[in-house]
Amino acid sequence: NAGVTQTPKFQVLKTGQSMTLQCAQDMNHEYMSWYRQDPGMGLRLIHYSVGAGITDQGEVPNGYNVSRSTTEDFPLRLLSAAPSQTSVYFCASSYLTPGQGFSYEQYFGPGTRLTVT
Amino acid sequence: AQTVTQSQPEMSVQEAETVTLSCTYDTSESNYYLFWYKQPPSRQMILVIRQEAYKQQNATENRFSVNFQKAAKSFSLKISDSQLGDTAMYFCAFPQGGSEKLVFGKGMKLTVNP
Numbered sequence: 548n549a550g551v552t553q554t555p556k557f558q559v560l561k562t563g564q565s566m567t568l569q570c571a572q573d574m575n576h577e578y579m580s581w582y583r584q585d586p587g588m589g590l591r592l593i594h595y596s597v598g599a600g601i602t603d604q605g606e607v608p609n610g611y612n613v614s615r616s617t618t619e620d621f622p623l624r625l626l627s628a629a630p631s632q633t634s635v636y637f638c639a640s641s642y643l644t645p646g647q648g649f650s651y652e653q654y655f656g657p658g659t660r661l662t663v664t
Numbered sequence: 665a666q667t668v669t670q671s672q673p674e675m676s677v678q679e680a681e682t683v684t685l686s687c688t689y690d691t692s693e694s695n696y697y698l699f700w701y702k703q704p705p706s707r708q709m710i711l712v713i714r715q716e717a718y719k720q721q722n723a724t725e726n727r728f729s730v731n732f733q734k735a736a737k738s739f740s741l742k743i744s745d746s747q748l749g750d751t752a753m754y755f756c757a758f759p760q761g762g763s764e765k766l767v768f769g770k771g772m773k774l775t776v777n778p
Contacts, residue, residue: 655709
């Protein structure tokens, strides 16, 4: 199994550009999520999905869009990049236990370092 | 609102020493799970240990153990016999309101010195 894969590993954007960060997992996990990591802020949840066709907002969703058309893929779209979106982005996936929400570990991708100039 | 608090931003210890990382959280749920993740300089997030709130017994994984105080909403991580490879950021994580939103603390940077 490849686990959780993310592309690209590094990206530099100019303000106003759009792009899509790709995330894929081959573990048949129902749950997938996107976090951003900034110094001193920990990991903050951007969007998450509990299954194909279902997405919801996390703590910091503004400026980002997601969709989940398959179990395997969960791309994150930056609509109009801003310098405040300079960060490291992590995708993660997990099983869900019905009625118990989070009981299993999340498997993380290697991260994407994004710089917006 | 932040529901997971790691009050110590940074610690350093000598090799072979024992160190405790603190974490407090806020919830009205009675049944939930708590997690500690490690992020070494490679940036990869790795699960260290998981605790189920309804279990009285504290979780243990080799040199890593937790001190779970449910009433105090405290979930500290103890690392025994510290090794250089333990140098990393450590994050406490908790499902917000029993939902699928996993909330992370701000992290603590641990440095193990030779």
